[in-house]
Amino acid sequence: EAQVTQNPRYLITVTGKKLTVTCSQNMNHEYMSWYRQDPGLGLRQIYYSMNVEVTDKGDVPEGYKVSRKEKRNFPLILESPSPNQTSLYFCASSSGRGLGYEQYFGPGTRLTVT
Amino acid sequence: AQKITQTQPGMFVQEKEAVTLDCTYDTSDPSYGLFWYKQPSSGEMIFLIYQGSYDQQNATEGRYSLNFQKARKSANLVISASQLGDSAMYFCAMRESYAGGTSYGKLTFGQGTILTVHP
Numbered sequence: 001e002a003q004v005t006q007n008p009r010y011l012i013t014v015t016g017k018k019l020t021v022t023c024s025q026n027m028n029h030e031y032m033s034w035y036r037q038d039p040g041l042g043l044r045q046i047y048y049s050m051n052v053e054v055t056d057k058g059d060v061p062e063g064y065k066v067s068r069k070e071k072r073n074f075p076l077i078l079e080s081p082s083p084n085q086t087s088l089y090f091c092a093s094s095s096g097r098g099l100g101y102e103q104y105f106g107p108g109t110r111l112t113v114t
Numbered sequence: 115a116q117k118i119t120q121t122q123p124g125m126f127v128q129e130k131e132a133v134t135l136d137c138t139y140d141t142s143d144p145s146y147g148l149f150w151y152k153q154p155s156s157g158e159m160i161f162l163i164y165q166g167s168y169d170q171q172n173a174t175e176g177r178y179s180l181n182f183q184k185a186r187k188s189a190n191l192v193i194s195a196s197q198l199g200d201s202a203m204y205f206c207a208m209r210e211s212y213a214g215g216t217s218y219g220k221l222t223f224g225q226g227t228i229l230t231v232h233p
Contacts, residue, residue, distance in 0.1 A: 033220065042118070042205060042223035058220060090159060092221075099147035099166055099209055103221055105159035 002027045004106035006091050012112045013081055021076045021109050023091030031096065032074040033058065033103070034066065037088040046089075049074055081113045117141065118208055118224035125229050127196045134181070135191040135227050137206030145211040148189040149221065150180065153203040162204075165189060193229075201231045 004025045013019055025032065033048035035058075045058030049068040063085055065077040074093075078085060091106040119138045127133040139148065150162040165173045165180045173180040181190040193200055207221040 035221075035223075040225055042225045043207075043221070044223070045220050048220065088157065092159075099145065099211055100164055102149075102161050102164070104161075105151075108157045108159075110157075 002104070004091055004093055004104050006089075006106040006109050008109060009107060010110050012114065014114055015082055016080050019078050019081060019111075021078075021089060021091075021111070023074045023076065023106060024072050025074075025091075025093040025104070026072065027093065027095065027104065028071065029093035029095050029104075030071070031101075032068070032091065032093045034064070034074070034076050035090045035092065036060065036085075037090065037108075043090065046076070078111075081111075083113050085111065086113050087111060116224075117222045118206055120204075120206055120224035120227050122227045123225075125227055127193075127229065127231055129198060129231055129233050130195055132192060132194045133196055133229065135193070135204050135206075135229065137189045137191065137224060139187050139189060139206075139208050141187075141208065141210055143210040147209045148180070148182070149207040149209070150178070150189075150191045151205045151207060152200075153205065153226070154199075155202070159205075163191070196231045198231050198233060201229060203228050 007022045030051050034046040035043040037043045044060050047066040049055040089109045092103040094101040094103045146167045148165045152160040163173050163175045163178045165182050172182050177194045179192045203226045205226045206224040
């Protein structure tokens with residue numbers, strides 16, 4: 001089944017404790033991205049990747065890191081999480097960057113930083 | 115300025131009736147695409163419908179149709195014959211062909227509208 005998977009689905013952590021949210025897709029998609037969803041703000045892009053070893057910042061990259069060492073995986077790293085990073089996170093992938101290419105979303109990771 | 119604006123934080127509709135969810139957008143790019151996603155309470159994002167800026171016809175997908183008014187920069191979602199399972203958050207999103215040279219391919223989302231379908 002074609003899908004984007006994320007782990008963990010739920011995470012409660014403390015300020016400053018490094019964490020990684022994994023994202024994997026089995027559709028051989030080149031384009032992957034991370035979004036965060038906050039009430040009243042919709043989804044905002046954090047980072048994106050156009051292919052292996054090619055990543056760039058989105059609209060809200062501060063406090064996050066990413067890597068793309070393999071085509072299928074695009075982990076999101078929070079080196080020193082803070083409470084303002086409490087959010088719902090989505091990984092997404094698409095086969096292209098053109099206008100009509102649908103982005104397939106993972107199930108989401110709900111992160112709470114205390 | 116907000117690129118995507120959804121002015122209805124919440125909407126209510128009676129089962130089997132039609133409902134329109136509003137979306138206006140702002141872009142100077144002549145080529146762009148508009149998407150609607152549904153997010154049920156379980157949290158996943160479900161793609162509903164897509165409209166390209168050069169598409170001549172309004173997009174339709176089953177009970178979903180997109181009322182695209184290019185001159186007014188609006189892309190309203192129409193759900194016909196509402197069902198209880200349509201209760202969810204709905205997001206309008208836009209992809210520009212040239213997003214200021216950065217993040218090409220990015221989806222820009224509106225704030226969302228919570229739709230509640232009453233029996």
